[in-house]
Amino acid sequence: MSEVRSPTLRRRELAARLRALRLERGLTVDQVAEQLLCSPSKVSRMETGQRGATLRDVRDLCGIYGLTDPAQVEYLMGLVREAKQQAWWQSYDLDYYATYVGLEQAAVTLCYYQSTIVPGLLQTERYARAMHEGSMPSEFTAERAGELIEVRIRRQQVLNREPPLELRVVLDEAVLHRVVGGPDVMTEQLSHFSAIAKQPNVTLQVIPFSAGAHPAMENMFTEPIPTCL
Structure with missing residues (x-):
């Protein structure tokens, strides 16, 4: 069965994965915000799907979380691109x-x-x-x-x-x-x-x-x- 794609779902999946990565590293929202040079509220909104993450955000977050597997990084980048697509x-x-x-x-x-x-x-x-x-x-x-x-x-x-x-x-x-x-x-x-x-x-x-x-x-x-x- 082929997977149905939706920007809404991709944004939520991206948010959930970013939050999971942060928790796996034992970091707080404030600690991530300090390294990302942004407000804690921005990090929180990205992790709840209220704000769409940019490719630069995800690239920098992968660096903060020590995510180096090219396949995993590209998957996250793909979620960013799909979340920004225009649905009908x-x-x-x-x-x-x-x-x-x-x-x-x-x-x-x-x-x-x-x-x-x-x-x-x-x-x-x-x-x-x-x-x-x-x-x-x-x-x-x-x-x-x-x-x-x-x-x-x-x-x-x-x-x-x-x-x-x-x-x-x-x-x-x-x-x-x-x-x-x-x-x-x-x-x-x-x-x-x-x-x-x-x-x-x-x-x-x-x-x-x-x-x-x-x-x-x-x-x-x-x-x-x-x-x-």
Whole structure:
């Protein structure tokens, strides 16, 4: 299986590896910052992925940590380059949500539980539009709403890529009965469920009303499992 690449995931992997190298050498953030001639906050942000490290940063950190294996150094340099690549979702100005989309695009498996609405990866365009029309902040323009709907639909490409995302979805039966956008929209959405559930990489299950109370009734969760961290 080929590995799915994502700048978001590469930045996080780089951050984790830099932190691990520092801890292996028994150095504090302040000690590294003193040798790197920068602030401790810069080192901390590089180790949490909040700030992207430059090639020069990584070169100097390899020197500080005594990392001399050319293959390991080049791997870290490669992570820097990949973390700086422009992904399709980065042009939509998604702010904090961009991190989630980046991790979703890199995931090999995604587990959803929803008690009220259809998960984004399973929504039809008309359902997504109705959702946005019902919940979009008043200050959002029609153009901005269109962009966010486009993002939601483009995210679904993970289900048809090679290799495809393995999607496991559990819905409360209430999701099927909540009429979003009117009967025509819901008919289309339910037909989409029927079609997509036939894909070998999609597992769709429904908790019926007859099940009564259950622990997840008032909750929802999404668990993306990436290629690596």
